Each structure stands twice: as structure tokens, then as C-alpha cells.
Amino acid sequence: PAFGLFIFTIARDPLRIIILIAGAFFWLVSLLLSSLIWFIAVKASDPQDERLQKGLLIFGVMFSVLLQEAFRFLYYKLLRKAIEGLVALSEDGCSPISIQQMAYVAGVGFGLMSGAFSMINLLADALGPGTVGIHGDSQLYFLTSAFMTMVLIFLHTFWGILFFHGCEHRRWWEITAVVIMHLTVSGLSFCNPLYVGSLVPSYLLMAAAAAWAYLLSGGSVQNLRRFLLCKC
């Protein structure tokens, strides 16, 4: 689905592609820094201690989430400057792309990159022999991973929109809501392999974020009904 989003909405406009790739780059850099911190922490600690390792992992995850949001903010700042430049450059004072579109594309960029990093090794291994969960792990590993990745990609997209909107209008509570949601989703994934604990709330959160983002972007229930019913 994310790929479909990409094809239908982004691939047409080269400007959006560039924003997408830059968004992916920012996510990558945040991942790099967070894994650097985790790596240092692990090396500095005792590798035998299981609980400490688990704790460090949790710490690494949370820190990474915070870093991702920080980079989203940085990216927002960059895009703001970009818009001003674009407006200055355009001949009639209108910017070729609005901040909302940029928010959407940035969100997709983040999401795609995070999804790719989560899934791609799995997919490569999936081409091999079918031995999922032989050691007593859940047999639904691939399926749940796929769903979780998808929900995460969508969530990143919506968070992008919400985050940028919050920054635009200086509503700090929106920004903190996004951060808290992200932390929640990551935290929920700790419940794995108790999948019902992580997937269901994630999907609920995603639905909530989707509705919120939709409303923020100017949609409304009437629009939705018109779209679904008569397409006029």
C-alpha cells in the first residue's frame, strides 16, 4: 500500500520525489545516531547480563523514537526555509508546493524508509526455505511483521502531517501528542509476540491519527460522503 501511495501521489511531481528522498535520508541519519548511542552503551556494558541488555534495548528504542521526532522537526525547519525560497523564485509569488503536501511527502519518506529497514531483510529471507517459527516462536511472524510495518508506514505519514501542522500553528500539544503516540506504538511492540497486544492498539491509533490528519487537511464528513456516494 505504501508503494501504491508513492506511485499515485508522488511519482508525478519531481519536487515531491526529492522531498521524499530527503525525508528518507533524515530518518536514516536519526537511525544512525540512535544506533551509535545504543552500540556504545552495549559495548560499555556487560554482555552477559540479560536484563541489562533488555533494558538497554528498551532505552535504545525510546531514544531512537525521540531522535526520529527531533529529526522530523529539523526537517520541518528545512522545508520552511525551502518554501520561502521557492516562493521567492517563482514568478508569480505562489509556491509550487504547499506545506501540507510537503508534510505528507515527508511523512511518507520517513515511513517508507523505516518500513524498508524493518522489512527488507525479512523479505530476503522469506525467499529461502519455509522455516518460520520452528524454534517455538510464533508462526505468524511474517504476517504480523508485514502488518506492523504497514501500520507503521501509515502512522509515519499521518504523524508527518500532524507534526507539521502543529509546528505551523504553534500548537505544542499536537506535537507532544505525536511524540507520545510514537512512543506508545514502539512500546506496544514490546508486547510481541503477544500480537493482540501490539497490533490491535496500533491499528486503533492509526485510525485515530488518520481521522485527525484528515480533519486537519480540510476534509470533513460531508466530503467523505460525497466521495463515497456520488463522486460529484
Added chain:
Amino acid sequence: MITFMNNSDSEEEPCNERTSLMSAESPPVPSYQDGLQASEAGEAQAHRKRRAGNSRGPNITGGETSGSGVPVRESALENEEEELTLKYGAKHVIMLFVPVTLCMIVVVATIKSVRFYTEKNGQLIYTPFSEDTPSVGQRLLNSVLNTIVMISVIIVMTVFLVLLYKYRCYKFIHGWLILSSLMLLFLFTYIYLGEVLKTYNVAMDYPTLFIVIWNFGAVGMICIHWKGPLQLQQAYLIMISALMALVFIKYLPEWSAWVILGAISIYDLMAVLCPKGPLRMLVETAQERNEPIFPALIYSSAMMWTVGMAKPDTAARGPSQQAWDAAEDGREHLRSPLHAESQMSETRSPVPTRPVTSLEELEEEERGVKLGLGDFIFYSVLVGKAAATASGDWNTTLACFVAILIGLCLTLLLLAVFKKALPALPISITFGLIFYFSTDNLVRPFMDTLASHQLYI
């Protein structure tokens, strides 16, 4: 090198094409844009009123943003060329993204599937020192020595090419180019096809093979050195770059490859920007003489009709490109493992992107960006090596890919700012190397641990 081509037709385009990367007017920018800009300026003069300057240094969101940042110059009004506003926009960046991506995809796909290119079957004579030494220090020393040998070979060849060009030995250069592209098209394709067929266990008899390769090679020669549909020419150039990159990946030893990549970027930087650098001299000579550069060494994203056009502008444009091609040719030549080969691949660094003007009958010029083939090759070598040797597999490859694309964006941005031929390698390769090593060593354990617990960040 990347050179710009101005798009005069973007003026008529609606607002959303506004993001310009570079201003079209090109004051005598030395490297790339010289010849092209002069010609373009003539053509696009009437259209442009604005100049795009790039004031947005820190913007990395592609050309668009950089374009917008550029301050408008007042002095342009008198000078027709200055009035040209290049609206580069994202379109041109994408025009370069697509071929680079395609080349990388081809290389990665081949590396992942065909065993041949990851086996070590010997080394080129350009890298005489072996890396199978017992100690780390010895290995490092050997790789540095290999790099020195390789770079000096490249320098010698480039200087040789520049001298040839200076003394107008065009026939020789043409012959050299043709010979190397012949070799590339036929021999390497034969080897590649053989290996792919072996991998997939497809039987093919010699007559069919002969016919297929003959057709492929002949059409390739015509397309690249003479006229042909633009898409086909681009496709051939991409394939050739991919083949060259595969050869490099196979025959360069591990550590040498990384050190060579780093050294090449530095060399590129110096050769293009230093006043006495060979590539720069080549470009300037070509511009002085107003001759086109050989088309076999540069990837151009727009139509080239410069040769034979009556317009003085376009004629002026042509030469500058050729200078680049020739320079690149020399570079490539050095780099190819076989003598007299792949001059095309060498074009990576020095090729400035030059604007390409379309038919003079057309009102607007088709501007595009030109990128040297050598750049393609080295980007693909980086990504291919990441795919071949990284234990983190796809994550590392993906990270390097994004890093290279962003480097390309930045370079194009700088192109808009400086309006001269710029080396396309340093920024991208630096990013790529940083990301490769950091992803392989830092991110991979982190992601593996996360994946094994099925945690998501």
C-alpha cells in the same frame, strides 16, 4: 562532473515548474556551463527575466529549494546571458536520479544473483599488490599502494588525453573512443550474458548468441557515437556503465576498492577545480575552440542536436560538452582494466553537465543536465560493493543508495550556485562511504536485535 543545461521552455510552464536549480544565464562559467551557457543564453535570452541565484546554502531539498534561494542579479539585464534564468527545477534532478537509480538497480540485481561477480579470480594489472596478506598493516599498505598505482595511471591517461586534445589529434581520440566502446559493447556483454545464462541454467547456442550480441553491439555503436533515439542512447550508456562497474567490483580487491573510491573523489575534486587541473584545462580548451565534446562519454538527459546546427549558440554549446567527454574519456580509459577501453566510463568526473540545446527550429531549448559516465560507474561500484560484501545486506545497500542520491541532489544544488562544472563524485561518494561503514557496523547489530525481538522504532 555535472553540467547544467538550461531549459528555456520552462518559462512557459506553470507555477509548479518554477523551482529552478540554476539560473539559465550563464556567465562564463568555466567548467560546465561555459559552452552551453553561451549558446543557451543566446537562445533563451528573450525568455528569461529572472536569474536564479542560490542563496540557500543549507537547503538540501533538491534543486528546487536551492533555486529559490538564489538571489536575482541586477546586472543581468544588460547581459543577455545573464538574463537567462535557468529554471532547473526538480525536473532536472529527477532526470539524473532515474538513470543513476537504474544503473544501480542493474548492478545490485546482477551482484545478488550472479555468482561470478563476487568470486575473486585475480586482479587487474592496475592493482598489482595482492591483499591476501597475513597482517592487517600489510594489507592496508598494499591497498594504499594499489590506489597510488591506479590513480597515477588515471592521471597519466587524462593528461595524455588533454594533450591530444590540445594538439588537435582528433582522429586519434575518435579512434580510441571507438575502440574502447567496441570492446566494451562486445566483449563485456558476451561475458555478462554468458554468466547470466549460466546462473539461470538457460542453454543458448552459439549462433543465436552471436546474432544477439552482434545486434546489440552494432546498434550500441551507432547510438552512442552517431545519432539515435535519445532513450536508446541513454539506455546504452546506462548498460555500459553497469558493465564497467561490475568489472570493477569483480576485479578490485576489497580494501583497495574503498581506498580507491575515496582517492578518486579527492582527485576529481582537484582535477576539476584547480586551475591547472587536467579536466579543467580540457574544458577550457574546448570552450575556447567552441567544439563539442565527444558524445560517448557523457550521459545527457536531453536531446543533443548541437553538431551541425547552424546556430552559433548551439555550436558553441557543443564543443564544451565534447571537451568534457574527451576528458572523461581519458579518465575512463585509465580506469578500464583492459587497455584502450571504456573511455566512456572514465567520463565520470570531469564531465560537466552541459546544457543541451535542441534543434534550432525549436523555440525553446531543451535543457538538461549532463553527467559523466564515470560518475555513474563509481556510484554503482559503491552500491554494488555494499550489496556484495556487507553482511547487513539490503539495509546497507539501501542506505548507500539514499546517501548517493542525496549527494547528487546537493551537488546539483551547488551547481546552481556556482554555475560551473563541478565534480559530481566527492559529495556523493563521501556520503556513501560514511553511510556504508556506519550502517554496516552500527546500525546492523541494532536492527538485527530489534528484528529478533520484533520491536519497532
